[in-house]
Amino acid sequence: MIKATNLTKRYGDFTAVHDISFTARPGSVTGFLGPNGAGKSTAMRMMTGLTPPTSGEALVLGRRYRELPNPGRHVGVMLDASAQHPGRTGREVLTLAARTIGVGPTAVAHGLATVGLTDKEAGRRVRNYSLGMRQRLGLAAALIGDPEVLILDEPANGLDPQGIHWMRGLLRGFADRGGTVLLSSHLLSEVQIVADELVIIGNGRIVAEGTVEELLQQQGTRVRSIDDAALADALTRAGVEVTSSAAGLLAQTSSEAVGRIALDARIVLTDLASGSAGGLEELFLTLTATESREGTAA
Numbered sequence: 001m002i003k004a005t006n007l008t009k010r011y012g013d014f015t016a017v018h019d020i021s022f023t024a025r026p027g028s029v030t031g032f033l034g035p036n037g038a039g040k041s042t043a044m045r046m047m048t049g050l051t052p053p054t055s056g057e058a059l060v061l062g063r064r065y066r067e068l069p070n071p072g073r074h075v076g077v078m079l080d081a082s083a084q085h086p087g088r089t090g091r092e093v094l095t096l097a098a099r100t101i102g103v104g105p106t107a108v109a110h111g112l113a114t115v116g117l118t119d120k121e122a123g124r125r126v127r128n129y130s131l132g133m134r135q136r137l138g139l140a141a142a143l144i145g146d147p148e149v150l151i152l153d154e155p156a157n158g159l160d161p162q163g164i165h166w167m168r169g170l171l172r173g174f175a176d177r178g179g180t181v182l183l184s185s186h187l188l189s190e191v192q193i194v195a196d197e198l199v200i201i202g203n204g205r206i207v208a209e210g211t212v213e214e215l216l217q218q219q220g221t222r223v224r225s226i227d228d229a230a231l232a233d234a235l236t237r238a239g240v241e242v243t244s245s246a247a248g249l250l251a252q253t254s255s256e257a258v259g260r261i262a263l264d265a266r267i268v269l270t271d272l273a274s275g276s277a278g279g280l281e282e283l284f285l286t287l288t289a290t291e292s293r294e295g296t297a298a
Ligand SMILES: Nc1ncnc2c1ncn2[C@@H]1O[C@H](COP(=O)(O)OP(=O)(O)OP(=O)(O)O)[C@@H](O)[C@H]1O
Pocket: 011, 014, 016, 034, 035, 036, 037, 038, 039, 040, 041, 042, 043, 185, 186
């Protein structure tokens, strides 16, 4: 697993990562989500021993990354897919990665097959790769040591919808076999379809975390019924805060509580869902609004 405890990084008087603590667990895909400049890459660099924290610590499989014996056999890392040597072929990049951590050449063919790069593509120089192909190659390099943990910075960047769907299957399978996955993105849509748990970061701080369902529940419950006025009345009488909009009623309680109150009032529900009409997108924008460039400029 990955455990960050009070992880902080300061550059002069600028704090890029401020006191973040979270755990990414085996068997689940944890999405690290935040707008540009939120501190995701800096946090991942600290987790993989590339940047020393100013304070706090990040442990991977119970140790600091640099203290892991042959870390490539335990932790697959992809921080910058475009950093691969442009003059080498994909196969050369993977062969070098395999040699560095001491795995045999069969791992190269297996890695290429896993990420769907053909023999012909593997023979081309990386400078001629599309961004999506580089991401696939980066993933193959991260997976080559058969690690238990994956730390991936913006792995879906440059992938087309089919590519994102494919990556989701790959990471899901990895997690289902007991692996731990931490992946970052600035796009909710990318993370939402892949991740079980979300850690949302804005301006270096964690602003929300939990499963998609838990985060949606924080926004309340969206409900429609055959008589919204009567339902709003019943909810208010039960002490639940209710607001009305074109999308129906938004009740500040769980969907179970709304269902029970409607049952008691004998009102038929026609629609019941966690979260506001804007869903997680609205939550993400609200939580990170004051932290993002647009929020700061406004
Ligand atoms: N070496 C450095 N020196 C000074 N500031 C830095 C350094 N590295 C990162 N920062 C700053 O820290 C902040 C967080 O950057 P980081 O790259 O971690 O963000 P990010 O969430 O990964 O963003 P993006 O989605 O754009 O990749 C930014 O304001 C960045 O300019």
